[in-house]
Amino acid sequence: MPYDSSVYKGLLVQGRLHQALDYLAPFPEAAGLIQRTRRRFTNPRPLCRDADPLLAALDRTFQTYYNEVFWQELPLPDCDARLLAALVPLAGLSPADLPDDIPRAMEVTEGRLAELLEARGVHYLGGRTQGYFGPYIWQTTTEQVAQVELPDRIQPCKVCLLSDFIAKGWLDYLSLGQIGAGGWQDGDTLYCVLHRYRGGVESEAFQVSFLKHEAQHIYDRECCGETSGVLLEYRAKLAELIYSSGIACFRGMLFSADSTSPANSHAYAAWRVVGDLSRRVFGEEYTGDYARWKHRVQAVRRAALDAYHASYRPEVAASLRL
Known part of the structure; x- marks a missing residue:
């Protein structure tokens, strides 16, 4: 089979860095990408992307976290704890200032970091994204x-x-x-x-994958009081498919789908979308062969609209609230 970047990117969305590199290994055209990625995670000197001392220290701290989580594959709770311990002094805090549990302590710490950076004219958004910390x-x-x-x-x-x-x-x-x-x-x-x-x-x-996806979140939170990450992502992905003119959007979901980690709501919701559309389009539990989907754009759009409306039935929504 030829190299398919969607497979590689789908594995990264799932947080599976080593599996993504294993996928690249047989393809000569991917040798440079493998080398650059390995260099990023094995070079003892982190990237330096800003001269401001606080920003540089923050960047180094998170790069260490990414290395531990994705390259060394160390236990995530331990990595989270070390990340918090490194961020607390950068925020000008001490452990005595913080709640006992890591999620609330990280919220306080990153909130303080955001205040410090805002005073420098820089914006900071922290928290978890699909199960992992990593700021914007x-x-x-x-x-x-x-x-x-x-x-x-x-x-x-x-x-x-x-x-x-x-x-x-x-x-x-x-x-x-x-x-x-x-x-x-x-x-x-x-x-x-x-x-x-x-x-x-x-x-x-922009118009579909960003605007419609994110506006769907607003609708579900405002009108339904919805908080489940999986259900929010499931409906937003269906909204994308309803308005997509081609199959590329669905293709990305197919290759990023992952049934093993509900905490990664994007990947898990993609798995639920593919399964529900498989039943509607093919009458099968799960159709993972992209070749069978690639000429079924209209069928995907119709099935997505049907699944979208069905998701507002109480029993269907309940099954997606994880």
């Missing part, structure tokens, strides 16, 4: 307003276009900048990592 740090924000068409309503939202990034989370770091979060939602505001959309705000990637 940027300098420039441009605001606009959008009215986003969803299957059952027009969703108003504010859109913040973000640029001049210093750090873009763990997936960007693992993939050497090839992939990463395109944005996120907070309240009625959408935050867009602008450089992820090569065609700009008029591209289908």
